[in-house]
Amino acid sequence: MPETPAPKSPVPGGFDALLLLSFGGPEGPEDVRPFLENVTRGRGVPPERLDDVAQHYLHFGGVSPINALNRQLIADVEAELERQGISLPVYFGNRNWHPMAEATLAQMHADGVRSALVFPTSAWGGYSGCRQYHEDIARAREAVGADAPDLLKLRHFFDHPLFIASVADALTAAYDGLTEQQRAGARLVFTAHSVPEAADRAAGPPEEGGHRYSRQVAEASRLAAEAVGVVEHDVVWQSRSGPPQVPWLAPDVVDHVEALHAAGTTTVVVCPVGFVSDHLEVVWDLDTEAAEKAAELGMTLVRAGTAGPDPRFAEMVVELVREHTSAAPVRRLSDIGSAGCTLNGVPCAVGCCEPTKRPVRPAS
Numbered sequence: 001m002p003e004t005p006a007p008k009s010p011v012p013g014g015f016d017a018l019l020l021l022s023f024g025g026p027e028g029p030e031d032v033r034p035f036l037e038n039v040t041r042g043r044g045v046p047p048e049r050l051d052d053v054a055q056h057y058l059h060f061g062g063v064s065p066i067n068a069l070n071r072q073l074i075a076d077v078e079a080e081l082e083r084q085g086i087s088l089p090v091y092f093g094n095r096n097w098h099p100m101a102e103a104t105l106a107q108m109h110a111d112g113v114r115s116a117l118v119f120p121t122s123a124w125g126g127y128s129g130c131r132q133y134h135e136d137i138a139r140a141r142e143a144v145g146a147d148a149p150d151l152l153k154l155r156h157f158f159d160h161p162l163f164i165a166s167v168a169d170a171l172t173a174a175y176d177g178l179t180e181q182q183r184a185g186a187r188l189v190f191t192a193h194s195v196p197e198a199a200d201r202a203a204g205p206p207e208e209g210g211h212r213y214s215r216q217v218a219e220a221s222r223l224a225a226e227a228v229g230v231v232e233h234d235v236v237w238q239s240r241s242g243p244p245q246v247p248w249l250a251p252d253v254v255d256h257v258e259a260l261h262a263a264g265t266t267t268v269v270v271c272p273v274g275f276v277s278d279h280l281e282v283v284w285d286l287d288t289e290a291a292e293k294a295a296e297l298g299m300t301l302v303r304a305g306t307a308g309p310d311p312r313f314a315e316m317v318v319e320l321v322r323e324h325t326s327a328a329p330v331r332r333l334s335d336i337g338s339a340g341c342t343l344n345g346v347p348c349a350v351g352c353c354e355p356t357k358r359p360v361r362p363a364s
């Protein structure tokens, strides 16, 4: 009797695919509403905020750049795998828009994939940055059924030397666009996605004391600033949603630009360290809102690129893979808690990054 065929492209360590798992974004005006409903289901985001955000997407023709950027990242990772002689097919799945993780995992199963590594496009711990991706993994496996492929999520990469190098390269390019005089007085400002303060308090295993997300963001910012020889910098937040009475991480980047102006700063370099690619929250909140505020105040604002397109970022993804396939050393630049690596959507630790209670909207 013929044996079961070996999985396609087996690699040492037994993984036969890599899944890039991301957020997803609309690809046309008619996608915008259903996409936003997927994102905010059960999360207590007020409808007024959704109307606002829908306008941001419609301003760009209803197309978020995120899916195209992820497809480019996949092409870069495929090229890097090939360069290193590693044969591993790469799949693409999302939480909130097509290709949805459930459909991709069904395809992987049909292709004979038995176990895969998962690269999430978030460097961070926390509910939104880590645990929700575990939930996506568990949901996709449940949808596929009993013999769904095993999925091992790769770890947080906020302090990986190749991530920091990619952020630093983008910063150097931004500084290169300034005159010497502008450079001398420029304030370096890092931004990441705001989350409710309660979510940040719940980030990490309880014994660590919380705030794993904001501490990782601060540490990645410090490392990137250090890599370009700038000591003074700020860490601020962007893209908050939720009802105004719920506290979120602050200050907001636009408010911060105003505060810097009031303090006499004339030039700002903004680095979206919190995001892997120039997706909608970057091009709207930074390139539109923060840029307009700076222009109104007569300030110079340059926005650094994101880490994703840097060749060293794809190299990092492959190195994270090799931690599991060829015992590559786990390279890190900090000792802040890093986790995220579990099988089949199991949380990183008991009580780690528990979802916090969402405000329920009163019936009207």
Ligand SMILES: CC1=C(CCC(=O)O)c2cc3nc(cc4[nH]c(cc5[nH]c(cc1n2)c(C)c5CCC(=O)O)c(CCC(=O)O)c4C)C(CCC(=O)O)=C3C
Pocket: 023, 024, 025, 026, 036, 039, 040, 043, 045, 049, 050, 053, 064, 065, 066, 121, 122, 123, 124, 128, 129, 193, 194, 195, 196, 239, 240, 241, 242, 274, 275, 279, 280, 281
């Ligand atoms: C920590 C974090 C990351 C970084 C980690 C990671 O990258 O995963 C991130 C990424 C992203 N967030 C994105 C878009 C949105 N986030 C929203 C809402 C929310 N994000 C939150 C947090 C985060 N978000 C939270 C706590 C909410 C409130 C609702 C909830 O508790 O879930 C909403 C709803 C409308 C609004 O209120 O803005 C949208 C449309 C896009 C895609 C952009 C595109 O389409 O190009 C990306 C990459």
Ligand SMILES: [Fe+2]
Pocket: 193
């Ligand atoms: Fe978000």
